[in-house]
Amino acid sequence: MSASESNETVEAQRQMLTFIREFASHRLRQFTNMPDLQSIPIEERDISYDHWISEITLVFPGIKLSFRAHFSSKVARALSQTVLGDKSFDSNITHSFMNEYCNLTAGGMKNLISECFLQAMKQNAKPVRKSEPPRLGLPRRAPSFDAARLPESENPKSMAWAYPFSDERLICVSSLKLDLEALFEVTAMDLKTFADTLATVEDPRERLKKQSQENDFVISV
């Protein structure tokens, strides 16, 4: 398999990023209990307005995924109120909503991508290389003065989208850094096959939720 960027690879990257965007939207709807929330596209490139970012990185063999949320304090307050109610809390608490949201999104993606690797290992008797365990970083919050530009819309390795809140926007950016040879060595899958598998794999969280009805240890609340 060639490691160069074929049209199929570019398309598969966009497919994975679209999946991540849809999963992040699903998580935000769950976390805020706002089932009608939908992402919207972003037109402009410079979003600098003295705001914050929360970001998290997830690393698998051949895949490095980063997820970043750009937000103002006003957006953080509005979102944290969906969990905490209308009382006023300091920014340490309201901003931590974003860290937790990044955690939930990346944690869920980790489970899904792990399932893909498990499926690949079941299907392929002899991977060239053994898979290392995935690494999920802790979410990091920082002022965003130096990271305010969004990826170009034609960049196949990054995707940006927004959620409207409180007359402002929560902006999310997901980026992929891929080593297609390393991915193939472990999974024997090209990126298109991997992206297709990701779209169909069962979410371990849903499986655990089903199990929670049958045992008293794993609980979904």
Added chain:
Amino acid sequence: MDQILIVDDQALFRQAMRLGLSAEQLDRQLEPIEASNGLEALDAVRKNPNIRFAVVDVFMPVMTGIEFVRKFHEEMPDRFRDCRIFMITTEGNRELRAEMRQLGVVAWLIKPVDPRKFCQALKAKYVRTTSASAQR
């Protein structure tokens, strides 16, 4: 007064748990104590002998929730036996779940967790039995 230890690196979750306890009027029976990582949690259990419940995030900086549970179990086995521990995580790792269950963790909660619903379940299932001798 009995105490509940809330261990999570995210201030939002700790605050949401406090609000959940208050909404269920559990804060009249359980004094909440907070820790932002496993090391702080270990310090808290050493200093607060009335901790009867612990809600513990798995992945945190400095010391993870898993490491905290292991050390708590190793250092203070009698106190550990008297404490009902609930782990909270997005993590689907079977081996970790099995190890924690083996040690005596009561439940593995899947994120996102609704703190209010958790407190309702805590009230319904566990808090009434707090005054009786704890039996697993």
